[in-house]
Amino acid sequence: MAWSESKAWLKGKLNQELYEGLLQDAAEAPARNAKRKKVVTPEEMPWEMSRQGILKHLLNEKMNTRMESVDAYMQIIPPGSRSGKHRHLAEECVYVLEGRGYDLHQDCDVEITDTYHWKAQDEVKRFEWEAGDVIYIPPNTIHQHFNADPERPVRLISAINRIYEKFGLNDLEQIEDAPEYQPGLILTPELIQQYLTRKAVETV
Numbered sequence: 001m002a003w004s005e006s007k008a009w010l011k012g013k014l015n016q017e018l019y020e021g022l023l024q025d026a027a028e029a030p031a032r033n034a035k036r037k038k039v040v041t042p043e044e045m046p047w048e049m050s051r052q053g054i055l056k057h058l059l060n061e062k063m064n065t066r067m068e069s070v071d072a073y074m075q076i077i078p079p080g081s082r083s084g085k086h087r088h089l090a091e092e093c094v095y096v097l098e099g100r101g102y103d104l105h106q107d108c109d110v111e112i113t114d115t116y117h118w119k120a121q122d123e124v125k126r127f128e129w130e131a132g133d134v135i136y137i138p139p140n141t142i143h144q145h146f147n148a149d150p151e152r153p154v155r156l157i158s159a160i161n162r163i164y165e166k167f168g169l170n171d172l173e174q175i176e177d178a179p180e181y182q183p184g185l186i187l188t189p190e191l192i193q194q195y196l197t198r199k200a201v202e203t204v
Contacts, residue, residue: 037065047187052084053077053178054187054195061162069162077101077147077154078180078195085144085176087118090164092137099147099154100130106142116171142175153196 037044040058048055054076059067077083077099087108105125108118120142129135135156137143147154164170180195 033066035064037063040065047192049180049182049185049187050084051174051177051181052086054180054192058157070159071162072157072159075145075154075156075158076192076195077145077156078198079147079152080150080199081147081179083145084174084178084181085142086172086174087140087142088160088164088173089140089169089171090160091139092143092158092160094135094137094145094159095157096129096131096133096135097155097157098131099149099152100128101146101148101154102129103127103135103137104144104146105137107138108140108142110140140171144176151199 040063044063046057046063048057052075056074056076057063058072058074059065060071060073074097075083085104103126105127106123107121107125109121111117118140127135135145145154145156
């Protein structure tokens, strides 16, 4: 055979119908997607008392919706409180539905070679926001949200693209937990209402 590398690529007896699988998956997609939600009601949006804070998931890959590329959640920050502090490689967009406060952002220097390294810069930047504003969080930025009002809650809508996760770059690190975080706590509408209406000096 003319090709000098033929001794290498002719090796192996493994057969697998991978391309056929792609064709089958594409053919089955319409029927599969027809069973996935295009409308998600509030009753179908799960609450979570997370290390990042009080979340109501609007769209998530595990919620069986038609959304393929974006995860979104609503976050509640009680009066005078704050979110957790975390860092992730994906950029994030946050819309302020209600309340006023500020963000603290800390950029990181990143090096990606055979391994992945990051180091937080010394400067911490403060950004004020209020209802109607959009907060942009750059990739790989340590960030935290603060409710500056001691009497009213903050509600935020966060959206983040799944593409980093799909590319194997789901680099998510929790640096500080939200004050309200309690592992295993089951959130109910009644408990959420308590968080919404409590004063900053009170505890639930």
